Amino acid sequence: MAGKTPSQLASDAADAVRAINHLTRSPRDGFEYPGDVYSLVAGLSQMAAMLPQALDQAARLIVDLHEAGHLRSDKDQLGTTSARRTRAWSRRALRPTSCTAP
Helix, strand or coil: CCCCCHHHHHHHHHHHHHHHHHHCCCCCCCCCCHHHHHHHHHHHHHHHHHHHHHHHHHHHHHHHHHHCCCCCCCCCCCCCHHHHHHHHHHHHCCCCCCCCCC
């Protein structure tokens, strides 16, 4: 973790989830015992529980920049709705998706 930016850490987390998705396509890959699945679900649950805080803090940074007059666009199209859109986007990112079981 040391020396990495928040963006790099988020990219690493996305890569890890992508790898988990590939490894869990087959019930035999990486799962020798039922406890292995339990550990996977526990780790993913822990990560999911922390995502709202990370997204809210990122959205808050955008809102703070906007309110301080430091948020700029080369097309001058930001306005007050951009900060609201960022907040709405972070909330939409947390909506549950359907589970695709075989």
